[in-house]
Amino acid sequence: MAATILVVEDDPSIRELLVINLESTGHRVIEASSAEEAEQLVTASLPDLILLDWMLPGRSGPQFAARLRENERTAEVPIIMLTARTDEQDRVTGLEMGADDYMVKPFSPRELVARIKAVLRRRKPQLTEDKVTVGSLVLDPVTHRVYANDETLVIGPTEFRLLHFFMTHPERVHSRSQLLDKVWGDHVFVEERTVDVHIRRLRSVLEASDHDSLIQTVRGSGYRFSATLT
Amino acid sequence: MAATILVVEDDPSIRELLVINLESTGHRVIEASSAEEAEQLVTASLPDLILLDWMLPGRSGPQFAARLRENERTAEVPIIMLTARTDEQDRVTGLEMGADDYMVKPFSPRELVARIKAVLRRRKPQLTEDKVTVGSLVLDPVTHRVYANDETLVIGPTEFRLLHFFMTHPERVHSRSQLLDKVWGDHVFVEERTVDVHIRRLRSVLEASDHDSLIQTVRGSGYRFSATLT
DNA sequence: GGAGTATTTCACACAATTGTGACAGTGATA
DNA sequence: TATCACTGTCACAATTGTGTGAAATACTCC
Numbered sequence: 001m002a003a004t005i006l007v008v009e010d011d012p013s014i015r016e017l018l019v020i021n022l023e024s025t026g027h028r029v030i031e032a033s034s035a036e037e038a039e040q041l042v043t044a045s046l047p048d049l050i051l052l053d054w055m056l057p058g059r060s061g062p063q064f065a066a067r068l069r070e071n072e073r074t075a076e077v078p079i080i081m082l083t084a085r086t087d088e089q090d091r092v093t094g095l096e097m098g099a100d101d102y103m104v105k106p107f108s109p110r111e112l113v114a115r116i117k118a119v120l121r122r123r124k125p126q127l128t129e130d131k132v133t134v135g136s137l138v139l140d141p142v143t144h145r146v147y148a149n150d151e152t153l154v155i156g157p158t159e160f161r162l163l164h165f166f167m168t169h170p171e172r173v174h175s176r177s178q179l180l181d182k183v184w185g186d187h188v189f190v191e192e193r194t195v196d197v198h199i200r201r202l203r204s205v206l207e208a209s210d211h212d213s214l215i216q217t218v219r220g221s222g223y224r225f226s227a228t229l230t
Numbered sequence: 231m232a233a234t235i236l237v238v239e240d241d242p243s244i245r246e247l248l249v250i251n252l253e254s255t256g257h258r259v260i261e262a263s264s265a266e267e268a269e270q271l272v273t274a275s276l277p278d279l280i281l282l283d284w285m286l287p288g289r290s291g292p293q294f295a296a297r298l299r300e301n302e303r304t305a306e307v308p309i310i311m312l313t314a315r316t317d318e319q320d321r322v323t324g325l326e327m328g329a330d331d332y333m334v335k336p337f338s339p340r341e342l343v344a345r346i347k348a349v350l351r352r353r354k355p356q357l358t359e360d361k362v363t364v365g366s367l368v369l370d371p372v373t374h375r376v377y378a379n380d381e382t383l384v385i386g387p388t389e390f391r392l393l394h395f396f397m398t399h400p401e402r403v404h405s406r407s408q409l410l411d412k413v414w415g416d417h418v419f420v421e422e423r424t425v426d427v428h429i430r431r432l433r434s435v436l437e438a439s440d441h442d443s444l445i446q447t448v449r450g451s452g453y454r455f456s457a458t459l460t
Numbered sequence: 461g462g463a464g465t466a467t468t469t470c471a472c473a474c475a476a477t478t479g480t481g482a483c484a485g486t487g488a489t490a
Numbered sequence: 491t492a493t494c495a496c497t498g499t500c501a502c503a504a505t506t507g508t509g510t511g512a513a514a515t516a517c518t519c520c
Contacts, residue, residue, distance in 0.1 A: 071251075156495080158496080172372045190497090191499065193499075197497090199479090219386070219387055219476095220476090220477075224373060228382075388507075420509060423509085424508080427469085427508085427510085428509095447466095449465095449517070449518085
């Protein structure tokens with residue numbers, strides 16, 4: 001559950017408070033004091049989650065959120081809104097604008113951490129530390145291990161991330177470029193065929209326990225992880 | 231829902247705005263600043279949708295739209311008109327001229343994206359990722375699978391696209407050249423007989439589940455995909 | 461029924477895509 | 491420094507998909 005979190009908040013003391021709390025929970029934090037600054041950071045590297053103040057100088061929080069939702073690259077980044085208001089109407093507007101959750105200041109660090117965890121669990125399952133199970137295949141992010149039946153599989157870092165992504169996003173075709181974005185990371189430049197090689201490596205790890213058939217080639221489109229054969 | 235969109239707009243700043251928004255939504259964009267330039271681009275490669283400014287230097291937007299509608303090859307391309315005017319009369323004229331929708335400047339990027347999505351869904355259903363069902367035949371673009379009853383059919387890339395097109399455009403006759411345009415792509419140079427061969431291949435895939443009769447030959451005209459037997 | 465078309469079907473060359481093993485570079489570790 | 495695990499890329503092999511003629515079959519209209 002170690003995520004990169006962008007904090008957008010103009011009040012330095014509140015920002016500092018957030019940063020300290022988040023870092024102590026093991027997250028990596030980047031900070032912005034305005035929507036404009038935040039936008040630059042988002043362009044440079046995509047965070048896993050955004051904590052966004054409702055009231056910002058210049059462009060407002062909801063406006064910024066709406067803008068993120070319009071852009072395909074940023075549309076899926078979870079957003080938690082922070083507000084001083086208790087107005088129920090604002091809450092509705094915020095959620096309509098595409099926020100995933102909503103926190104009214106002042107909030108306890110415990111609440112903050114809990115909500116972040118909840119949102120990540122829903123929107124970025126591969127970031128959580130939950131065990132993932134597909135059939136008799138179990139992947140444990142905490143111990144960084146993969147079990148097939150009860151055997152432990154020996155698996156490299158990239159293959160681990162690839163398998164984790166597949167297991168948390170099964171039953172759909174992922175193109176090579178999508179896999180590069182999601183598993184290798186945004187803004188990474190490697191050959192698309194590199195995906196094939198790692199698929200191969202992952203398959204040969206899974207072969208030992210006959211799980212290699214879970215990774216299916218979809219000719220002309222990409223790869224699919226699926227429990228149902230064919 | 232990744233479409234190729236032609237933007238025809240003479241104001242460079244507005245054009246740039248449109249392009250950025252569209253590209254970030256995953257669309258491919260080509261640009262023209264005049265009707266003449268647009269016409270050349272359309273000749274070179276047919277876009278999936280055209281965003282057309284009402285006021286253009288030289289030939290006007292509505293004139294250009296009318297012209298597109300006259301040509302069989304371009305008659306079916308969806309058009310969204312952009313205008314600064316709010317005049318209701320213009321709106322009517324625009325729609326009469328063959329526009330599919332109409333946007334009054336200034337408009338929000340959100341509105342833009344939403345309208346494009348709506349128009350594509352109506353006019354180019356095979357670009358969306360919705361599951362398509364005809365009788366007991368189900369095609370799922372997300373997993374890239376076709377089910378007949380509960381069996382998964384093994385189907386090649388071209389046959390998949392062909393079936394997807396048929397299922398999203400049922401109950402009407404498609405000539406071989408229309409199929410080549412829509413399934414193979416505009417400006418692809420292959421023999422019309424090739425369609426027959428792929429129809430044959432698709433039919434033999436569907437034969438396994440007795441769905442081959444859905445594809446009907448219309449002598450002298452082409453093929454029709456129909457749930458109601460003739 | 462038969463001529464004249466229009467489709468269906470088949471086999472095959474070759475194109476395109478994917479699988480695979482080898483290799484060199486990189487960093488971390490001992 | 492030597493060793494080791496891991497990565498990305500390449501070349502080549504294996505596999506699968508594609509378009510085309512040509513022959514076989516079906517259909518339509520005298």
